[in-house]
Amino acid sequence: MMIGLEKNIKVKSYSFSDQGPHLLITAGVHGDEWEPILAVQRLKKILENTSLAISGQISLVSITNEPAYNLGERTAEDGKDLARTCPGNLDGSITEKIAREISGLIQKADFYIDMHTGGNEFEIYPLAGYMLHSDPDVLNHQRSMARAFNMPIVWGTSPDLDGRTLSVARDANIPAIYTEFGGGGESLPKIIDSLIEGCFGVMRYLEMAAWDEEIKQREQFWLEDFRKSSGHLQIMHPSSIDGIFSSQKKIGDIVGKGEVIGFVDDPLSGNNSEIIALEEGVLFLLRKYAKVNKGTATAGVLPISGPGKYQLYE
Numbered sequence: 001m002m003i004g005l006e007k008n009i010k011v012k013s014y015s016f017s018d019q020g021p022h023l024l025i026t027a028g029v030h031g032d033e034w035e036p037i038l039a040v041q042r043l044k045k046i047l048e049n050t051s052l053a054i055s056g057q058i059s060l061v062s063i064t065n066e067p068a069y070n071l072g073e074r075t076a077e078d079g080k081d082l083a084r085t086c087p088g089n090l091d092g093s094i095t096e097k098i099a100r101e102i103s104g105l106i107q108k109a110d111f112y113i114d115m116h117t118g119g120n121e122f123e124i125y126p127l128a129g130y131m132l133h134s135d136p137d138v139l140n141h142q143r144s145m146a147r148a149f150n151m152p153i154v155w156g157t158s159p160d161l162d163g164r165t166l167s168v169a170r171d172a173n174i175p176a177i178y179t180e181f182g183g184g185g186e187s188l189p190k191i192i193d194s195l196i197e198g199c200f201g202v203m204r205y206l207e208m209a210a211w212d213e214e215i216k217q218r219e220q221f222w223l224e225d226f227r228k229s230s231g232h233l234q235i236m237h238p239s240s241i242d243g244i245f246s247s248q249k250k251i252g253d254i255v256g257k258g259e260v261i262g263f264v265d266d267p268l269s270g271n272n273s274e275i276i277a278l279e280e281g282v283l284f285l286l287r288k289y290a291k292v293n294k295g296t297a298t299a300g301v302l303p304i305s306g307p308g309k310y311q312l313y314e
């Protein structure tokens with residue numbers, strides 16, 4: 001085992017054999033996403049004590065954005081979103097430096113998993129996502145990795161979004177997925193367990209680890225959304241006023257187009273407004289922290305309402 005110390009990021013690398021790929025797994029790109037951080041901590045223990053035959057190399061970063069974690073916030077003191085700042089700049093602010101370092105680690109890997117939650121403000125229904133890469137080999141690996149992570153939703157989105165860890169992987173032709181599960185302040189053991197199982201599912205797909213028992217592939221809602229801004233979570237069902245959001249629905253509910261998802265009430269002005277579903281589909285993102293500013297997201301609907309594969313175009 002080797003402990004690599006980038007200047008601002010702690011990475012642990014485990015070399016099991018010269019054959020096999022190098023898989024990078026990161027958590028804590030945002031400083032308020034708890035379960036992925038704990039899942040990577042547990043993965044370290046598992047890999048240090050495993051009797052499993054593992055091939056290749058695995059690098060783990062449990063807290064990519066330590067200054068943000070220390071604040072318990074999405075971003076560090078400079079207010080820059082690490083997932084919009086890649087590939088970063090070593091001479092820049094703290095987030096720009098971390099972006100440069102994590103980008104360097106991604107560029108050295110063969111495959112990449114980046115795990116997230118909805119942070120302090122949102123809850124997200126479990127999903128594994130990827131960019132609709134122009135290289136068919138990269139895209140097919142990403143599809144398989146996302147499915148192997150075994151979350152109920154698999155989501156391919158626009159490759160045109162920049163600044164993310166996945167954009168760095170895209171530009172380097174490294175197959176990469178991200179995951180989203182949970183959020184809203186608490187940390188749930190069942191989420192940690194399923195993230196670990198998901199990582200092992202991907203390792204199994206990559207033939208880095210073998211299992212005797214058959215792993216049950218879950219029925220999945222699988223959407224490939226080729227529309228331009230697909231995958232940008234912060235713009236979904238924005239509130240038209242400042243106020244307090246009360247949800248009428250639960251995460252994972254199927255909502256109809258035009259159905260009321262919730263209400264925003266402004267106790268200062270007395271104004272109120274309804275949040276209406278813009279499409280029919282699965283409510284996969286829901287605001288948990290109720291106080292909302294005008295223009296910020298309250299809810300996200302993925303336009304799929306049953307298992308199977310769907311593709312959407314402009």
Ligand SMILES: [Zn+2]
Binds near residue numbers: 030116
């Ligand atoms: Zn995140």
